[in-house]
Amino acid sequence: MQELLFYIFSALTLICGFLVVANPFTRNPVTSAMFLVLTIVSMAGLFVLLNAFFLAAVQVMVYAGAVIVLFLFVIMLLDVKEVERQHYNLFGVVLGLLGLLSVGGMLIKAILASGVGKDLHPHMEGTTKDLGMKLFTDYVLPFEIMGVLLLVGMIGVILLSKKNLR
Amino acid sequence: MIGLEQYLIVSALLFSLGMMGVILRRNLIVIYMGLELMLNAANLALVSFSRFTDTIDGQVMVFFVITVAAAEVAVGLALIVALYRKRQTTEVGDLTSLKL
Amino acid sequence: MTGAFSLAWIVLLLPLVSAALITLFTLKNDKLSAKISIGAVIGGFVLSLLIFLTGGTSGEHNITWISIGDFQATLGVRIDALSSLMLLVVTGVGSLIHWYSQGYMKGDRSYSRYFACLSMFTFSMLGIVLASNFMQMFIFWELVGVSSYLLIGFWYERPAAADASKKAFLTNRIGDFGFILGIIMVWAAAGSLNFTELQGIFGANPEVLGATAGLAGVLLFCGAMGKSAQFPLHVWLPDAMEGPTPVSALIHAATMVAAGVFMLCRIFFLLSPDALMVIAWIGGITALMAAVIALQQNDIKRILAYSTLSQLGYMVMAVGLHAPGAAMFHLTTHAFFKAMLFLGAGSVIHALHHEQDIWKMGGLKEKMPATYKTFLIGTLALCGVFPLSGFFSKDGILAAAADFRHHGNMVLFAFGVLAAVLTTLYMARLVLVAFHGSNRSDSASHAHESPSVMTGPLWILLIPSIISGWLPIESFVNSGIGIEHAGGHTEAPLAMAFSTLALLIGGSVAWALYGKQRETDPIADNLHGLSTALKNRLYFDEIFSGLIFITHEAISKLAGWLDRAVLGGFVVKGLYNVVDVLGRGIRLFQTGSIQTYAFLFVLGVAFVLYFVIGGIL
Numbered sequence: 001m002q003e004l005l006f007y008i009f010s011a012l013t014l015i016c017g018f019l020v021v022a023n024p025f026t027r028n029p030v031t032s033a034m035f036l037v038l039t040i041v042s043m044a045g046l047f048v049l050l051n052a053f054f055l056a057a058v059q060v061m062v063y064a065g066a067v068i069v070l071f072l073f074v075i076m077l078l079d080v081k082e083v084e085r086q087h088y089n090l091f092g093v094v095l096g097l098l099g100l101l102s103v104g105g106m107l108i109k110a111i112l113a114s115g116v117g118k119d120l121h122p123h124m125e126g127t128t129k130d131l132g133m134k135l136f137t138d139y140v141l142p143f144e145i146m147g148v149l150l151l152v153g154m155i156g157v158i159l160l161s162k163k164n165l166r
Numbered sequence: 167m168i169g170l171e172q173y174l175i176v177s178a179l180l181f182s183l184g185m186m187g188v189i190l191r192r193n194l195i196v197i198y199m200g201l202e203l204m205l206n207a208a209n210l211a212l213v214s215f216s217r218f219t220d221t222i223d224g225q226v227m228v229f230f231v232i233t234v235a236a237a238e239v240a241v242g243l244a245l246i247v248a249l250y251r252k253r254q255t256t257e258v259g260d261l262t263s264l265k266l
Numbered sequence: 267m268t269g270a271f272s273l274a275w276i277v278l279l280l281p282l283v284s285a286a287l288i289t290l291f292t293l294k295n296d297k298l299s300a301k302i303s304i305g306a307v308i309g310g311f312v313l314s315l316l317i318f319l320t321g322g323t324s325g326e327h328n329i330t331w332i333s334i335g336d337f338q339a340t341l342g343v344r345i346d347a348l349s350s351l352m353l354l355v356v357t358g359v360g361s362l363i364h365w366y367s368q369g370y371m372k373g374d375r376s377y378s379r380y381f382a383c384l385s386m387f388t389f390s391m392l393g394i395v396l397a398s399n400f401m402q403m404f405i406f407w408e409l410v411g412v413s414s415y416l417l418i419g420f421w422y423e424r425p426a427a428a429d430a431s432k433k434a435f436l437t438n439r440i441g442d443f444g445f446i447l448g449i450i451m452v453w454a455a456a457g458s459l460n461f462t463e464l465q466g467i468f469g470a471n472p473e474v475l476g477a478t479a480g481l482a483g484v485l486l487f488c489g490a491m492g493k494s495a496q497f498p499l500h501v502w503l504p505d506a507m508e509g510p511t512p513v514s515a516l517i518h519a520a521t522m523v524a525a526g527v528f529m530l531c532r533i534f535f536l537l538s539p540d541a542l543m544v545i546a547w548i549g550g551i552t553a554l555m556a557a558v559i560a561l562q563q564n565d566i567k568r569i570l571a572y573s574t575l576s577q578l579g580y581m582v583m584a585v586g587l588h589a590p591g592a593a594m595f596h597l598t599t600h601a602f603f604k605a606m607l608f609l610g611a612g613s614v615i616h617a618l619h620h621e622q623d624i625w626k627m628g629g630l631k632e633k634m635p636a637t638y639k640t641f642l643i644g645t646l647a648l649c650g651v652f653p654l655s656g657f658f659s660k661d662g663i664l665a666a667a668a669d670f671r672h673h674g675n676m677v678l679f680a681f682g683v684l685a686a687v688l689t690t691l692y693m694a695r696l697v698l699v700a701f702h703g704s705n706r707s708d709s710a711s712h713a714h715e716s717p718s719v720m721t722g723p724l725w726i727l728l729i730p731s732i733i734s735g736w737l738p739i740e741s742f743v744n745s746g747i748g749i750e751h752a753g754g755h756t757e758a759p760l761a762m763a764f765s766t767l768a769l770l771i772g773g774s775v776a777w778a779l780y781g782k783q784r785e786t787d788p789i790a791d792n793l794h795g796l797s798t799a800l801k802n803r804l805y806f807d808e809i810f811s812g813l814i815f816i817t818h819e820a821i822s823k824l825a826g827w828l829d830r831a832v833l834g835g836f837v838v839k840g841l842y843n844v845v846d847v848l849g850r851g852i853r854l855f856q857t858g859s860i861q862t863y864a865f866l867f868v869l870g871v872a873f874v875l876y877f878v879i880g881g882i883l
Contacts (some may be wrong), residue, residue: 001170010176012198013180016204017183021199022186026231036199039180039203042207050213050217051174051217052213052228057233062236063206068168070243074246078195092865096188097186100182100185100189103182103875106876108179110881116170116171117169117218120218123220124217124221126217128169134222134223135226141195142230146230149233150233156244161239161247189861190861197861231366261859261860
C-alpha cells in the first residue's frame with residue numbers, strides 16, 4: 001500500500017513539476033502556478049509517507065496557502081498575459097538540457113553508487129511533539145532569529161512596494 | 167520496500183526540473199516557481215534523511231527552510247513588482263543592465 | 267716580508283695617497299698639489315733605485331684580496347729584473363715629467379686636477395709593473411686606460427680633446443676585450459693567474475694550452491695591441507696628442523704605451539711560436555706604416571706620435587722575434603729620448619703659444635738653444651747614431667731580425683731597415699724645418715727659451731739618452747726572464763751595417779729635400795696624391811668609421827627588425843592579440859542575462875560534480 005502511494009505521489013510530483021516549468025500547451029504563468037500547487041500537495045503526500053505529518057501540514061498551509069496566493073496576486077497585479085513570446089534559442093535550449101541532464105544524471109549516479117540507503121530502515125516516528133520539543137530546546141535561538149527574519153522580510157517588502165522609493 | 171534511494175532520486179529529479187525552469191524559462195515569475203521547486207526538492211531529501219537516519223533535526227531544518235522560502239518569496243515578488251514598475255517587463259531577456 | 271717588498275708596496279701606494287690627498291684636500295692649493303704629486307713620484311724613484319741597487323731580491327709578496335671558494339684573488343708585488351727595470355723607467359721619467367709639468371701647466375685653471383690625474387696614472391702604471399698575477403694586471407690595465415682617458419681629455423672643453431679621449435678609451439676597450447678573453451683562456455687551461463705559478467706550469471708542460479695556444483697568445487696580444495697602439499688599433503695614439511704635452515711625453519711615449527711591450531715580456535713564457543709570429547708581423551707592419559705616415563705630418567706632436575708608434579712596432583717585433591731583452595732595452599732607451607723629444611716639443615709649443623705646425627716654426631735654433639740642443643741629441647738617438655742609446659737598442663732588434671738561423675725573418679728585417687731609413691728622414695725633416703732656416707711666422711720670431719723648470723728635465727734626460735745604450739740591459743732582462751740570448755751577436759755586424767746605411771740614406775735624402783730654406787713641403791708639391799694619403803694617415807680613421815658605420819647600420823637594422831617584428835609584432839602585439847581574442851571570447855559570456863549566468867553556474871556545478879563523482883551515469 002505504502003509503495004503504491006509512494007509511486008503515485010512521486011509520479012504526480014514529477015509530472016506536475018514538469019508542467020510547472022515546461023507546459024507544452026500553454027505559457028501562461030497562472031497555469032504554472034496551479035501546477036505548482038499540485039506539486040506541493042503531492043509532496044505533502046510524500047511527507048506523510050515519511051511520517052512527517054506536521055511538515056506536510058505546514059507545506060500545504062505555507063506553500064499552497066500563502067506562497068501560491070502571493071504568486072497569483074503578483075501575476076494579477078502585473079497583468080502579464082501571453083507575455084511569453086517564446087522565440088527559443090534552440091542552441092541554448094539544447095545546451096541547457098544537456099547541462100541539466102548531466103547534473104541530474106550525476107546526482108542519481110551519486111545516490112545509487114554511494115549506497116547511502118544500505119542497512120537503513122524507516123525508524124523515526126517524527127511526531128509533532130518531538131519536533132516541537134526539538135525546536136524549543138536545541139533550536140530555540142534559530143527559531144527566534146527566524147522570527148526576526150520574517151519581520152525584516154515584511155519590512156523589506158513594504159519598503160519595496162512603496163510607489164516612490166527615495 | 168521503498169528505501170532512501172527512491173526518495174532521493176525523486177528529490178534529484180525534482181531538483182533538476184526546477185533548475186530547468188530557472189535556466190530555460192524567460193518569465194521571472196516562472197523562474198521563481200522553478201526556484202521553489204528546487205527548494206522543495208531539497209526539503210524532500212532532508213525529510214527522507216531524517217526518517218531513515220532516525221534524527222529529527224532534518225525536519226527542524228525543513229521547517230526553517232519553509233520559513234525562509236516564504237520570506238524569500240515575499241521579498242522576491244516585491245522586487246519583481248518594483249522592477250516591473252520601472253521597466254514594464256518581466257522578461258529576463260529584457261533585463262540586461264548587468265552588461266557593461 | 268723582506269724590506270724590498272715593503273719598499274715596493276710603498277712605491278706602489280705613494281702616488282695613490284698623493285692622488286687621494288690632492289683630490290680630497292688640496293684642490294684649491296695649486297702649489298701644494300704639485301709638491302705632493304712630485305714628492306710622491308720622486309720618493310717612488312728613490313725607493314725604486316734602492317730596490318734596484320740592493321738587487322738580488324727576486325720573488326713576490328701577495329695579499330689575498332677576495333676569496334671565493336677555491337679561487338683566490340690576490341694583489342701582490344713581484345720584483346724581478348723586468349719589474350725593477352720598469353720601476354726605474356716609470357718613476358724616473360715620471361719624476362722629470364712631473365717636474366716639467368710645473369712649468370708647462372702654469373696658470374692652467376685645473377692645475378691641481380692635472381697633478382691628481384698624473385698621480386693616479388703613476389699609481390696605475392706601477393700597478394701593472396708590479397703585478398704578480400693576471401687579474402691584478404688587468405685591473406691596473408684598465409685603471410691606466412681610465413687615467414689616460416682623464417688626461418687626454420684634460421682640456422675637456424675642447425671638442426677635439428674630448429673626442430680623442432673617447433676614441434682612445436674605446437679603442438683600448440677593443441684590445442682589452444681580447445686581453446681578458448686571453449686571460450680567461452689561460453685560467454681555464456692552467457687554473458692559475460699567478461705569473462710565477464704559470465711559469466712553473468708552462469715550464470713543466472709547454473703544451474698546457476694545447477691547440478688553442480696560438481689563439482690565446484694572440485688574444486693576450488690584443489691587450490698589448492690596444493695599449494701599445496699596434497696596427498690596426500693604432501688610430502687612437504696620434505689623436506691622444508690632444509692632451510697636454512707632458513702627458514703625451516709620459517703616457518703616450520715613455521710609459522703607458524710601453525705597458526703592452528712590458529706585458530708581452532712578462533708573459534713571454536706562455537706565448538706559442540704561432541702567436542709570436544703574429545706579434546712579430548704586426549710589429550713590423552706597424553713600424554713601417556707609422557714611419558711612412560710620419561713623413562707627411564705637419565703637427566710636431568703628431569710626428570712624434572707616429573714616431574712612437576713606429577718604435578713601439580720595433581719593440582713588439584722584437585718580442586715576436588724571441589728577443590724580449592732587446593724589446594725591453596729599446597723600451598728603456600726609447601722612454602728616455604722620446605720623453606726628451608716630447609718635452610722639447612712641449613717647450614717649443616709653450617714658447618710659440620700653442621703653435622704646433624712645423625711649417626709655421628723655423629729658425630728656432632737661435633731662439634731656443636737649450637731646447638734645440640737636447641732635441642737634436644734626442645733625434646740623433648732616435649735615428650740610431652753611434653754612440654747614442656738608440657743605436658744599441660735598435661741594433662739589438664735588427665740583429666734579432668737578422669738572426670736568420672733562429673727566429674729571424676728576411677722580410678721583417680727589411681721592414682726594420684726601411685723603417686729606420688724613414689725614421690731618419692722624418693726626424694731630420696722635423697728638425698730642419700722647425701729649428702733651422704728662418705722664422706715663418708710671427709709667433710716663431712717672438713719665441714724665447716722656456717724657463718729652467720722646463721729645460722732642467724731636458725738636460726737631465728739628456729744623460730740617460732746618451733749613455734743608457736752602454737748598459738747591459740738586454741742581457742739583464744733576458745737573464746731575468748730566464749731565456750738565453752737567442753742569437754748572440756754574430757749577426758750584429760750585418761745589422762749594424764744596414765742601420766748605418768739606413769742612417770746615411772735617410773740623412774742625405776732629408777738634407778736634399780729640406781736642407782735649403784723652404785716654405786712648403788717638396789714631397790707634398792711633387793707627389794700630391796701620396797702626400798694627401800699620408801696626411802690623412804692612410805685613411806685608417808675613415809676606413810674604421812666606415813666599417814663601424816656599416817656594422818652599426820647592420821646591427822641597427824637587425825635590432826630594429828627584432829624590435830619591430832619579434833618584440834613589437836610577436837610579443838607585444840601578439841600578447842595584445844591574445845588578450846583581445848580572449849576578451850572577445852569572454853565577452854560572449856557576459857550577456858547581462860541572469861539566465862546565462864545561472865546556466866554557467868550549473869555548468870560549473872556539473873564540472874565539479876563530474877570530477878568528484880567521476881563520470882555521468
